[in-house]
Amino acid sequence: MKDEKSYIVQPVEETSPALLSVAPGEVILGTLVSIDKLGNPFVEFSGNPSDHSLKAITTLELARSHIGRQVALLFAGGNLQNPVIMGMIRSPLQEMLENFGQEEVAVESGQEEHLKVDDVMVDGSKIVFEAKEKIVLKCGESSIILTRDGKILIRGKNLLTRSTGVNRILGGSIRLN
Incomplete structure (x- = not known):
């Protein structure tokens, strides 16, 4: 007779160890997610032990326009429940x-x-500058002016055009000198 043994298999939960504290001076990047009516900022960050954003204290004057920006966080007493906003990420x-x-x-x-x-x-493939009346690019004694009526004025002490292909001047009429 074979000796039958009963094995009980218990599931192993895969949990990442929650950070409960951080080293003194350790900066964690977070996000400013809201500011309440009293001006209290709320942040979220990786390793947040809570399932919601945490109320933070701040060394900065914050405005609603800062919501969504990254912030540098330290933690009072090393406790992740007590975030302190030390700065905005540039x-x-x-x-x-x-x-x-x-x-x-x-x-x-x-x-x-x-x-x-x-x-x-x-950093992109196209930049558009638009104005109602006129766009002026100016540097020293040179300028490029674009006007609403379709005129383009190029002024400077010396003008140089270079082309590896055809260099064309097209117009209803062309005046030289």
Whole structure:
């Protein structure tokens, strides 16, 4: 007679160990998901021990326009239940959009006549600049002006056109000198 043994197979739950604390000074990236009526920010982050966003304290002045942005988080007492927003993660595109919106409002209200943008870098296949009356690109003594009625004025001390193919000048009439 064979000795029959009964084996009980118990399922093994695959759970990732929840982080309950972090090392002092360890920064975790999170997302600002909302700001309540009292101005309290709420964040989400990888390793969040809760099933909902957590109320955070902040060292920054936050606005509703910051919702959706990444934030650098530390945790009071190393406890993941107590997030502290230490800073916003820099996003050049987001900063440009925020600055553009502010400048546009200022110009429309007549408070500011001169706009400044230090650098604009766009990674794409097409850039469109559109204006109701005129677009002016100016550098020193040279300029390119596009007007509403279809005129293109190119001015400069020296003009150079280069082409590896045909360089054409087409128009109803062409005047040289």
